[in-house]
Amino acid sequence: MSAHGLSGPRVRLDRLPRRRRVNTSMEALAWLAAAIGVGILGVMVWSIASKGWSALNLDLLTKPPIPFSLTNAPQGLSNAFAGTLVIVALATAMALPVGILVAVYLNEFAPPSIRSSVGLVIDVLAGVPAIVVGIFVFVLLVVGSGQSAIKGAFALAILMLPFVARTTMEVLALVPNSLREASLGLGVAHWRTTLSIVLPRAAGGIVTGTVLAVARVAGETAPLLFTSSIAGTQTSWNPTHALQTIPVAIFELSESPDPKDHARAWAAGFILLLFILLASLTARWLSARRTRI
Amino acid sequence: MIEPAVRVETRRQPMPPRERLEPIFQVEALDAIYGAKPAIKGVSMDIYKNLVTAIIGPSGCGKSTYIRCFNRMNDLIPSFRQTGTIRYHGQDICASNIDPVAVRRNIGMVFQRPNPFPKSIYDNVAWGCRVLGMKDDLDERVERALTQAALWDEVKDRLKASGLSLSGGQQQRLCIARAIAVEPDVVLMDEPASALDPIATQAIEQLMLDLKSEYTFVIVTHNMQQAARVADMTAFFSISRGDEGERFGELIEYDATAKIFTAPSDRRTEDYVTGRFG
Numbered sequence: 366m367s368a369h370g371l372s373g374p375r376v377r378l379d380r381l382p383r384r385r386r387v388n389t390s391m392e393a394l395a396w397l398a399a400a401i402g403v404g405i406l407g408v409m410v411w412s413i414a415s416k417g418w419s420a421l422n423l424d425l426l427t428k429p430p431i432p433f434s435l436t437n438a439p440q441g442l443s444n445a446f447a448g449t450l451v452i453v454a455l456a457t458a459m460a461l462p463v464g465i466l467v468a469v470y471l472n473e474f475a476p477p478s479i480r481s482s483v484g485l486v487i488d489v490l491a492g493v494p495a496i497v498v499g500i501f502v503f504v505l506l507v508v509g510s511g512q513s514a515i516k517g518a519f520a521l522a523i524l525m526l527p528f529v530a531r532t533t534m535e536v537l538a539l540v541p542n543s544l545r546e547a548s549l550g551l552g553v554a555h556w557r558t559t560l561s562i563v564l565p566r567a568a569g570g571i572v573t574g575t576v577l578a579v580a581r582v583a584g585e586t587a588p589l590l591f592t593s594s595i596a597g598t599q600t601s602w603n604p605t606h607a608l609q610t611i612p613v614a615i616f617e618l619s620e621s622p623d624p625k626d627h628a629r630a631w632a633a634g635f636i637l638l639l640f641i642l643l644a645s646l647t648a649r650w651l652s653a654r655r656t657r658i
Numbered sequence: 659m660i661e662p663a664v665r666v667e668t669r670r671q672p673m674p675p676r677e678r679l680e681p682i683f684q685v686e687a688l689d690a691i692y693g694a695k696p697a698i699k700g701v702s703m704d705i706y707k708n709l710v711t712a713i714i715g716p717s718g719c720g721k722s723t724y725i726r727c728f729n730r731m732n733d734l735i736p737s738f739r740q741t742g743t744i745r746y747h748g749q750d751i752c753a754s755n756i757d758p759v760a761v762r763r764n765i766g767m768v769f770q771r772p773n774p775f776p777k778s779i780y781d782n783v784a785w786g787c788r789v790l791g792m793k794d795d796l797d798e799r800v801e802r803a804l805t806q807a808a809l810w811d812e813v814k815d816r817l818k819a820s821g822l823s824l825s826g827g828q829q830q831r832l833c834i835a836r837a838i839a840v841e842p843d844v845v846l847m848d849e850p851a852s853a854l855d856p857i858a859t860q861a862i863e864q865l866m867l868d869l870k871s872e873y874t875f876v877i878v879t880h881n882m883q884q885a886a887r888v889a890d891m892t893a894f895f896s897i898s899r900g901d902e903g904e905r906f907g908e909l910i911e912y913d914a915t916a917k918i919f920t921a922p923s924d925r926r927t928e929d930y931v932t933g934r935f936g
Contacts, residue, residue, distance in 0.1 A: 477736050543773035546731065547833070551786040551840055552763025561789065566776060 410638060417631030425632055430598050430614075442633050443600045448514065448608030452593060453583050455518035455604060456525055461575055463522075464529030471530075472537040473559050484534070491527035498523050499588030507592055512607035517593030521582040528581065532574025536567040573648040580644035584637055586612035611637050679706040682844065682874050683728065688742035690723050690732065696906040697723040701742070703893060703912045710866050710875040712889030712915065714882060716930070719895040720907025721878040722770070725846050728876065729765040730758040746844075763790070766842035770849040772829035774821035774836075779804075779813050782821040782832055786840045803839035806869060807831045808861045827858025834865065838873065847877040851884065863888045882931060885915065892918040894927045 372378055414421070428441035467487070471480045502520040540563050548558040564571075589610050594617075596609040611633050618630035681704035688701040698720035705711050713721045723732065730751065732738040743750050751761050774782050783800045792799065800817075804810040809831040813824070821832055830850060837845055847866075851859040866875050866888050879885050885892050893912040897905050911918065911927045922928045 541773070542734075543769060543771060544775065546734070546767075546769060547773040547775065547836075548786075549734070549759075550729065550731065550762055550767035550769070551790070551836065552759055552761075552766070552842070553786065553789050554759050557789055561785075562775060 410635075413631055413635045413638060417628055417633070417635045420625070420628040420632040421635060425629065425636070429600050430629075432598055440629075442609075442611070442614050442629060444596070444598055445609040445611045445614035445633065446636075447600050447602055448593070448596065449583060449610045449612075451602055451604050451608055452514050452518045452521060452589070452610055453579055455515060456521035456582060457575065457579055459518060459522035460525035460529055460578070464526050465533050465571060467526075467530040468533035468537060469559060469564070472534050473563065474555070487527045487530050490523075491531065493523075494587075495524060495585050496587040499591040502588065503591035512591075512593050512595055514593050514604040514606065514608040517589045517608070517610070518604070520588035520592050521585055524585060524588065525578045525582050528578040529571075529575055532577070533567070533571050536570025536574070537563065539570070540566045569652050569654065573652040576644050576648040576651070580641040583640060583644075584612055586616055589613050590616070679709070681705065682707040682747065683876075684743075684745040684748075686743045686745075688724075688727065688744060689740065690720065690727060691739045691741075692723075692735070693737040696900070696904060698895070698907040698909075699898075699900075701909045703909060705874070705876060706891065707874050708870055708872075709890040710870050710877060710888050711891045711893065712885035713876065713878045713893045713895060714880075714885050714930075715895030715907070715910075716897060717880070718905070718907070719897050721895055722848050724895070724907070725848050725876060725878045726767075728844070728846055729762045729767050731762075731767065733758050763840070764842055765844045765846060766837040766840065767846045767848065768830070768834050768837050768850045770852055772826055772833050772853070774824070774829050774832050777821060778818050779821050779824070779832060780817040783835050783839045786836055790840055792840065799839055800835075803835040804832075806838055806865065807835035808865050809835055825858075827854045827861070830854055830858065831861065831865075834862065838869070842873070844874045844876065847875060849878050849880060852880060859884070882919075886919050889915045891915060894918060894922075894924075894930060896926050896930070 424439040425441040425443075426446055427443050428439055429444045430442060431438060431440045434440060467483075471483055475483070498520050502516060502523070506516045506519065544562055544566065545558055548562045549555065553561075590613060593607045593610065594613045596607040596613075598609070601608060615630045615633050615637075618626040618633075621627070683705040685704070686702050689699050690697045701724065713725060715721055726732045727740060727744060728746075728751075732740065740752065744752065746761070746764070749756070775785060777785060780800055783803050784796050787793065787796060787799055801810060801814075804813060809828060812828060813819075813832075821829065824832060830853070834845075834850070851862055854862070863884065866877070869875075875888075877885075877888065891912065892915040894910045895907050896910045898908040899905055911922055911924045913923075918927060919931050922931060
């Protein structure tokens, strides 16, 4: 007879104390695992913020760096922030339409054999290391004609494409078939059904996937080292020139002997982290808003 | 003499004599196959204009597969194949020069589960008209379709509300309004009342009786009382076994509804309608 159990004529509860002990210890382990995950992120954010604190001010965003500066004149990384904005925006503009069209074709029009084989190709593309994409674009576009932000954006677009295509395919698969049938049953053409019924229904998920893809490539360094790293210190928005970017700036500043440069690298890292956090929150908010309708 | 489990009501008008009926569909030796698995085999029957034709039978006899052949809805299933012919006003709807979109434009469909678009009540009905180029007097068109579907009085004050905010029965009537707003020739109904309560069911049955002078209805139903109440002609499908033990659906008997329910000529129909089987 157990101390906690309510025994009936048929039910024996002599193993109940052991089950309770196992339950408690599993709960504790799960709690610990969650705490480790949150803890690592917390320590990282705190350490990055505290190391970059001295450089974390408005000048970082608005003033360009001054090379070999011996004075205390305020300097920042405005060139890198502008470059990252230009390159990520261009990469999104390249990858988004192609990724969505690939997903629409595979999910709405392709026969199952093509869907699975092209799906596999997309998965392989998603697994190609960023540095390999970088060297590929370097050999394809940069050798002989030099670096530019457009070429960097192209490399990032290659990284974004499978991500956008996969997430779009997943949300398209979630659109109930009954909606497609409702539209087709009215005598509406397939393309019109896809455009007016299926895509609007999936729009929230596509936006979420895109925001996450943007956050992911905003921190990519390797492809940009090959394609858009030999850049001036002036703030420029011209995509035909190589532009400095945040990840590349962090990489370069970390090799500098000046501790002020280190602080600026940490501060830039912190802002990149904030950007990714903000992007994830936006994505969550968008998808939550979508599911409410 | 058999005792029918279903009392055949007589509120329908008497059916015109068969020789005066005009066949709208002529089905000949229709086989429908999913991959290697036959769903229905050897179905031949005529479906007549401006009548309600019911298709009844036990679960798994291929009723839904069959009705979806009439507007080529099965084209969406990659493993689906079909042999035999279905002629609509004399034209083979599966001929290579026929666009399935044109087939579905003529032959509308209401599905088993209400599937309104995630749009307003008004747009649910108006969208199809707009896309199909019937843009004149849209408001009037929407009102007429909703009135015909016996929904207008319930929704006329909230046409901007989401179609998904309606109850199940109202949603299904909205889907019927959507289907008839684009003025098809035939309306196929695949168990339209299976998810509805008796009052909503009655509204939909009444609507078919009211509209059959304008449309031809083909309805799949699990509910024999429903077939007896609304249908002029009834086709009974059952599951048969082939030589190698494979199961497939087969048309057992097709006749005037009164005959199917009171004096069926096949033993299997009799067993089914008297409730001894199925």
